[in-house]
Amino acid sequence: MGFQDCDSDPLTGCETDIHSVDNCGACGVVCEFANASAQCGGGTCAFDACAAGWMDLNADLSDGCEYECTKQSEHDLPDVNGIDANCDGIDGMVARGVFVATTGSDTTGAGTLTSPYQSIGYAITVASQVSGLDHAYVAAGDYDEQVTLFNGVSIFGGYDATDNWARDPSHITRIAYTGETGRKIAVRGTDITAPTNLGMLTISTDSVTSGNGNNTALYCRNCSALIIQNSTFSPGDAGNGTSGTNGAAALGAGSVGGAGQNGRSNSTSPTIGGAGGPSRCGRTGGRGGNGGVVTNPGNTGGTGVASSSGGSPGPMGTAGGRGANGAAPNDGQHGAGGNNGQVIGGFWQGANGRDGIDGTSGNGGGGGCHGYHGTAGTSGGSVFALFLLDSSGITLSNNTIIGAKGGDGGNGGAGSAGSAGAIGLAGGSAAGPSGRGGAGGNGSRGGNGGHGGGGAGGNSYGIFLHNTAPNTSLPGNNAFTPGVGGQGGVGGNASGNAGANGVAVNF
Numbered sequence: 001m002g003f004q005d006c007d008s009d010p011l012t013g014c015e016t017d018i019h020s021v022d023n024c025g026a027c028g029v030v031c032e033f034a035n036a037s038a039q040c041g042g043g044t045c046a047f048d049a050c051a052a053g054w055m056d057l058n059a060d061l062s063d064g065c066e067y068e069c070t071k072q073s074e075h076d077l078p079d080v081n082g083i084d085a086n087c088d089g090i091d092g093m094v095a096r097g098v099f100v101a102t103t104g105s106d107t108t109g110a111g112t113l114t115s116p117y118q119s120i121g122y123a124i125t126v127a128s129q130v131s132g133l134d135h136a137y138v139a140a141g142d143y144d145e146q147v148t149l150f151n152g153v154s155i156f157g158g159y160d161a162t163d164n165w166a167r168d169p170s171h172i173t174r175i176a177y178t179g180e181t182g183r184k185i186a187v188r189g190t191d192i193t194a195p196t197n198l199g200m201l202t203i204s205t206d207s208v209t210s211g212n213g214n215n216t217a218l219y220c221r222n223c224s225a226l227i228i229q230n231s232t233f234s235p236g237d238a239g240n241g242t243s244g245t246n247g248a249a250a251l252g253a254g255s256v257g258g259a260g261q262n263g264r265s266n267s268t269s270p271t272i273g274g275a276g277g278p279s280r281c282g283r284t285g286g287r288g289g290n291g292g293v294v295t296n297p298g299n300t301g302g303t304g305v306a307s308s309s310g311g312s313p314g315p316m317g318t319a320g321g322r323g324a325n326g327a328a329p330n331d332g333q334h335g336a337g338g339n340n341g342q343v344i345g346g347f348w349q350g351a352n353g354r355d356g357i358d359g360t361s362g363n364g365g366g367g368g369c370h371g372y373h374g375t376a377g378t379s380g381g382s383v384f385a386l387f388l389l390d391s392s393g394i395t396l397s398n399n400t401i402i403g404a405k406g407g408d409g410g411n412g413g414a415g416s417a418g419s420a421g422a423i424g425l426a427g428g429s430a431a432g433p434s435g436r437g438g439a440g441g442n443g444s445r446g447g448n449g450g451h452g453g454g455g456a457g458g459n460s461y462g463i464f465l466h467n468t469a470p471n472t473s474l475p476g477n478n479a480f481t482p483g484v485g486g487q488g489g490v491g492g493n494a495s496g497n498a499g500a501n502g503v504a505v506n507f
Contacts, residue, residue: 002017002018002019003015003016003017003018004016004018004023004026004027006023006027006028018043019040019041019042019043020040021038021039021040021045024040024043024044024045025040025043025044025045026043029045031045031046033047033048033061033064033065034063034064034065034066035050035051035054035064035065035066035068036048036049036050036051036054036056036064036065037049037051047061050064050065051065052070053068053069053070054066054067054068054069055067055068055069055087057088057089067087067089069084069087070087071085071086071087072085072086073085073086074086075093076088076091076092076093077092077197078091078092078135078137078156078158078167078197078199078200079091080169080199080200080229080230080398082158082166082167082168089113089164089165090113090137090159090164090165090166090167091166091167092135092137092156092167093135094113095132096132096133096134096135097133097135097136097137098111098117098123098124098126098127098133098135098136098137099111099112099113099116099117099123099136099137099138099139099161099165100116100117100118100119100120100123100136100137100138100139100143101116101117101118101138101139101141101161102118102139102141102142102143103116103118103161104116104117104118105117105118106118106119106122111123111126113165116139116161119143119145120136120138120143120145120147120155120175121145121146121147121148123136123138124136124147124148124149124150124153124155125150127150127153128150128153134152134153134154135153135154135156136153136154136155136156137156137159137165138155138156138157138159138173138201139157139159139160139161139165139171139173140157140158140159140160140161140171140172140173141173141174142174142176143173143174143175143176144176144177144178144179145175145177146177146179146185146186146187146188147175147186147187147188148187148188148189149187149188149189149190149192149196149220149223149226150196151191151192151193151194151196152194152195152196153196154195154196154197154198154199155197155198155199155201156197156199156200156201157171157172157173157199157200157201157202157231158171158172158173158199158200159171159173167200169200169230172202173200173201173202174201174202174203174204175187175201175202175203175204176202176204176205176206177204177205177206178205178206180213181208181209181210181211181213181239182208182211182213182239183213183214183216183347184205184208184213184214184215184216184235184236185205185216185217185218185219186203186204186205186216186217186218186235187203187217187218187219188218188219188220189218189219189220189221189223189226190220190221190222190223191221191222191223192220192222192223192224192225192226193222193223193224193225194225195225195227196223196225196226196227197227197228197229198226198227198228198229198231199227199228199229199230199231200229200230200231201231201232202231202232202233202234203217203218203231203232203233203234204217204232204233204234204235204236205217205235205236206236207236207237207238207239207404208236208237208238208239208381208407209239210239211239211242211381212238212239212240212241212242212350212378212379212380212381212407212410212455212458213238213239213381214238214239214347214348214381214382214383214384214458215235215236215237215238215239215381215382215383215384215404216235216383216384216385216386216387217233217234217235217384217385217386218233218385218386218387219384219386219387220386220387220388220389220391220394221346221388221389221390221391222389222390222391223388223391223394224391224392224393224394225393225394226391226394226395227394227395227397228386228394228395228396228397228399229395229397229398229399230397230398230399231399231400232399232400232401232402233385233386233399233400233401233402234385234402234404235383235384235385235402235404236383236404237383237404237405237406237407238380238381238382238383238404238405238406238407238458238460238486239380239381239407240380240381240407240408240409240410240486241350241352241377241378241379241380241381241407241408241409241410241455241458241489242377242378242410243377243410243411243412243413243489244353244355244374244375244376244377244410244411244412244413244452244492245374245375245413245452246374246413246414246415246416246492247356247358247371247372247373247374247413247414247415247416247449248372248416249372249416250368250369250370250371250372250416250417250418250419250446250449251280251281251369251419252280252369252419253368253369253419253420253421253422254277254278254279254280254283254362254368254369254419254420254421254422254443255277255278255279255422256277256422277422277443279361279362279368279369279422279443280369281361281369281370281446282361283361283362283368283369283443328444329359329360329361329362329368329370329418329444329445329446329447330359330360330447331359331371331418331447331448331449331450332356332357332358332359332360332370332371332373332415332447332448332449332450333356333357333450334356334412334415334450334451334452334453334491334492334495334496334497335353335354335355335356335357335373335374335376335412335450335451335452335453335491335492335496335497336353336354336453336497337353337354337412337453337454337455337456337488337489337491337496337497337498337499337500338350338351338352338353338354338376338377338378338379338409338453338454338455338456338488338489338499338500339351339456339499339500340456340459340500340503341379341382341456341459343389343466346389348382348384348387348459348464349379350378350379350380350381350382350409350455350456350458350459351379351455351456351499351500352376352377352378352379352455352456353376353377353378353409353410353412353452353453353454353455353456353489353491353497353499354376354452354453355373355374355375355376355450355452355453356373356374356375356412356413356415356449356450356451356452356453356492356496357373357449357450358370358371358372358373358415358447358449358450359371359415359418359446359447359448359449359450360446360447361418361446361447362418362419362421362443362444362445362446362447368418368419368420368421368443368444368445368446369418369419369446370418370446370447370449371415371416371417371418371419371446371447371448371449372415372416372449373415373449373450373451373452374412374413374414374415374416374449374450374451374452374492374493374496375412375413375452376410376412376413376452376453376454376455377409377410377411377412377413377452377453377454377455377489377490377499378409378410378455379407379409379410379455379456379457379458379499380406380407380408380409380410380455380456380457380458380486380487380489380502381406381407381458381486382406382407382458382459382460382461382486382502383403383404383405383406383407383458383459383460383461383483384461384463384464385401385402385403385461385462385463386401386462386463386464387461387464387466388463388464388465388466388468389466389467389468390466390467390468391467391468392467392468392469392470393469393470393471394468394470394471395470395471395472396463396470396472396474396476396478397472397476397477397478398477398478399478399479400478400479400481401462401463401478401479401480401481401506401507402462402481402483403460403461403462403480403481403482403483403484403504403506404460404483404484405460405483405484405485405486406457406458406459406460406483406484406485406486406502406504407457407458407486407502408457408458408486408487408488408489409454409455409456409457409458409486409487409488409489409499409502410454410455410489411454411455411489411490411491411492412451412452412453412454412455412489412490412491412492412496412497413451413452413492414451414452414492414493414496415448415449415450415451415452415492415493415496416448416449417448417449418445418446418447418448418449419445419446420443420445420446421443421444421445421446422443450496451491451492451493451495451496451497452491452492452496453489453491453492453496453497453498453499454488454489454490454491454496454497454498454499455488455489455499456488456489456499456500456502457485457486457487457488457489457499457500457501457502458485458486458502459485459486459502459503459504459505460482460483460484460485460486460502460503460504460505461483461505461506461507462480462481462482462483462505462506462507463506463507464507465507474506474507475506475507480506480507482504482506483504484504485501485502485503485504486501486502487501487502488500488501488502
């Protein structure tokens with residue numbers, strides 16, 4: 001019992017023990033499992049144990065201990081080298097993870113290795129609601145979604161769902177947000193005060209194509225415990241500012257005043273001076289002075305809208321004085337150009353230009369009407385790879401920060417020209433003892449409207465820090481590619497005040 005003749009040599013008898021791993025139950029039946037030891041009991045092969053450095057993860061003995069791994073720790077936080085420290089099959093901890101792949105489903109998926117979800121946002125929502133789940137493991141691919149962080153739920157990319165979720169920097173997990181055209185933000189978080197990791201992710205946006213919206217890859221406020229490692233941030237260009245409008249055309253020119261009356265022989269009735277010219281904007285001209293008679297002197301003309309009762313008398317029987325010419329008007333001031341900007345309500349607001357000032361209307365004999373101001377150009381949008389507010393203590397390590405172009409500021413609108421003043425007509429001719437009536441005064445032109453100022457060019461920041469000090473000095477081991485600041489808008493009619501150019505700053 002327990003032996004067989006395996007060499008067919010009667011001289012050796014039944015030489016083979018068929019309870020061994022090389023002949024288990026019969027000649028030539030070898031007990032073996034890949035990367036494992038075996039045993040033979042009762043003539044039946046049985047699995048014994050995995051060899052050192054090998055694990056049976058799939059519970060399928062047909063391939064033995066198929067997973068090579070040396071256990072280093074019970075705790076395994078994903079790392080850049082892809083090391084599975086706890087030998088559970090992935091770089092990370094399967095028991096703590098929710099899995100995401102572009103081939104998954106948010107409706108039929110279970111969030112597991114073999115049945116992942118499709119969107120990062122949905123995976124974060126599930127993890128935030130289930131105790132013990134605090135990691136989202138995301139396979140390579142492009143995810144066009146805006147992601148909102150949840151306090152304590154980490155996101156790790158770089159996995160290959162087609163290769164047993166192996167992790168490597170060559171597996172690019174990209175949050176590539178293309179939504180909205182105003183203020184664009186791909187990933188945003190608020191009040192991240194428990195350790196929350198972002199690792200091996202590429203976070204990008206496309207360019208803002210309408211309006212002067214800012215463009216931000218990651219925005220976080222009060223994120224003191226956020227840990228960002230081995231990730232790339234690449235926002236698109238910000239939007240350009242809009243140009244101001246030109247001032248409306250001034251109302252019509254002043255109308256010509258009336259002629260003074262001729263002198264006459266009636267020595268007791270003065271001849272009347274010319275009427276002041278009317279104006280479409282209420283700047284009536286000064287009338288000519290009445291001619292003198294034998295018993296009374298002539299007088300000077302009026303001064304227009306702010307008319308007086310005449311000037312100093314002339315000799316008896318002399319001509320009335322000419323109406324006063326209009327005083328020169330004031331041109332409107334040009335609006336200031338925009339310069340830089342500031343944080344308002346937690347977001348960046350670029351500086352718009354200022355509107356110009358209307359000119360003043362003319363005076364005198366039918367004064368011209370004022371020109372209207374041009375309006376200001378708006379600022380260009382600014383671009384931020386990372387926008388961090390009130391987040392002292394944040395960790396930034398081994399990241400690649402790629403700048404983009406700030407938007408150009410909008411041009412200021414041109415102020416309109418003031419309309420012309422009217423010319424006063426001549427006084428009357430002399431005849432008899434009565435002096436002739438005086439001529440109406442000339443009207444002055446209306447003042448030109450001021451030009452609108454150009455908007456400030458948008459800035460380009462790699463990392464924008466507002467009330468924020470990272471836990472290590474920048475740049476540290478982070479790499480920066482500078483962006484380009486936007487051009488300031490031109491002031492109205494090119495002679496107005498231009499906006500300042502935007503700046504490009506790494507951090």
